[in-house]
Amino acid sequence: MxxxxxxxxxxxxxxxxxxxxxxxxxxxxxxxxFTSGIGVCNLGHKPPSVKKAVEKQLNQFWHVSNLYESSSQELAALKLANASGLDYVFFSNSGAEANEAAIKLARKATGKSKVITFHQSFHGRTFAAMSATGQEKIKEGYGPLLDTFIHAPFNDLEYISSIMDYSIAAVMIEVVQGEGGVYVGTQDFLKGVERLCKQYGALLIIDEIQTGIGRTGENFAYQHFQINPDIVTVAKGLASGFPIGAVIGKSHLASVFGPGSHGSTFGGNPISIAAAIATMDEVFKxxxxxxxxxxxxxxxxxxxxxxxxxxxxxxxxxxxxxxxxxxxxxxxxxxxxxxxxxxxxxxxxxxxxxxxxxxxxxxxxxxxxxxxxxxxxxxxxxxxxxxxxxx
Incomplete structure (x- = not known):
């Protein structure tokens, strides 16, 4: 048993x-x-450079608290900021947690609550992330979910144009829908969504949990389309198998996530951060x-x-x-x-x-x-x- x-x-x-x-x-x-731990082991299993970095950190300390300064978190955040073209980073433990934080950040920054997501999307299994996900099988049996998410057809700019208004806090989108069937967004659709966000004062959130960290041949998949998002979430491939997630945001959002606004006991764990730095050093070339x-x-x-x-x-x-x-x-x-x-x-x-x-x-x-x-x-x-x- x-x-x-x-x-x-x-x-x-x-x-x-x-x-x-x-x-x-x-x-x-x-x-x-050819699963790579579901898109996690982007450098293959046990890459030597990551193993070396982790072993070094294991001999220093495993955990303290995010109340202390961390030069390694600062370095990892700098690498993510440089690779994405954004400015500030919050570290979590997973992709679902990163998406939860992104949703909180967008709602607090805009003072609005409605978020548009897409059919076939997958954003995680925590409550808000599950509510955001555009697959009914993920939600079965859990009763009423958050009703602030609006699910729209993917690659249908006309539909998005018809529902977009000033009440929308954010549009949350995967450039490539991984779990939903490997559907790739079109240039016209993605640029059109970006344009509508700017027009109506909504934030553009790109979920790069599965497609980030080199998976598509760019640092992040949205960079194939010259999109300029406000928030990017990343997790799977970031630390070669060690648990980590991250929210990357533009500078105008810095004051929204001030002291006490969000947190995570294990987010940015020193061992995961060491693995992330070593992974990015190889992938972002x-x-x-x-x-x-x-x-x-x-x-x-x-x-x-x-x-x-x-x-x-x-x-x-x-x-x-x-x-x-x-x-x-x-x-x-x-x-x-x-x-x-x-x-x-x-x-x-x-x-x-x-x-x-x-x-x-x-x-x-x-x-x-x-x-x-x-x-x-x-x-x-x-x-x-x-x-x-x-x-």
Whole structure:
């Protein structure tokens, strides 16, 4: 009997070791891991530079309090500010906490309460973040949620124009909807939303929890579109697996989050901050990001080419190293078959296989993944169970 709440539909895989793009399970099976801990291990598992930084901090201290000065938090905040073009940072423990803080910041700064979010969006499972999320399955059974969120169709600028007015505190948007199905915002839509925010005095919040820290080939995904947000949230890839989140905001918001206005006991933990600094030192290099763009184009292009004749596949889309393969059937059975073929991938919505490989994955590893995906999707139909020989 397990004493864990069954909040996760767990795979029958227990990891005991991981390195680079690979994960080894308790039964000795070695997997090519194209989940990266759901977009967390952007530098692969156990990157040496991050390990070194964490070990150094472990020998100094693990926790004190945010009542003390912290030069390491200051350095991490500076790196985020420089990478984003924004000014001030608050550190939390997770993406959901970062989004909660962003919502609080926007409401307090504007004196307004309504926030527009989008269908298929995912902003977290805490109460406000869950209310903001545009997926009903996340909300089932929890009773009345916050009624200040307005959910709109994604990539529909005409609809947003019809509901936007001076009562809106903020628009909160993912440039690429990761959990919702890997839907990429269009240039016209994203720039149009930015324009409407300025017109009506609303703040623009970009949720970069899954797409930030180099995942798309820029520091942040919104930078592909020359957008100038007021608030950016980040978490997953920031510290290579150590728990952390952050809210990054413009200078005009500094006075809103003054002493006592918000806080977190563990936010900006010294070990997580050390990991974040080491991670950013590698990811925020222009040469590194250019290679990520090239790898992403290579992987998407090869998938589109090799899956183009597979009737099961409706679409292959993405940006950089976040990629969705939309099927004509539910994806879960195919994800399981890919595990049998020693490849780990993720769902995104009901019918999408999502790939989040390490940004450090080699072309050879990407070729292996494309080969295995093509084999499974070409050989198996829903309801059939052909024996697949593992690698």
């Amino acid at each position: 397990s004493h864990l709440f069954s909040t996760y539909l767990r795979w029958e895989i227990e990891p005991i070791e991981a390195w680079g793009s690979y994960l080894k399970s308790k039964d000795g099976t070695q997997y090519l891991d 222009r040469d590194f990001l250019q290679i990520v763009k090239e790898k992403g184009a290579y992987l998407i292009g090869n998938l589109q080419r090799d899956l183009s004749q597979t009737s099961l596949v409706r679409d292959v889309r993405g940006m950089g190293m976040i990629i969705g393969i939309e099927l004509n059937h539910k994806a879960q059975a195919y994800i399981k078959e890919l595990q049998n073929y020693n490849l780990l991938v993720l769902p995104a919505g009901e019918k999408v296989i999502r790939l989040l490989p390490p940004l450090t994955a080699s072309k050879e590893e990407m070729d292996q993944a494309v080969s295995r995906i093509t084999h499974i999707l070409s050989a198996i139909e829903i309801g059939e169970r052909h024996p697949i020989q593992p690698y």
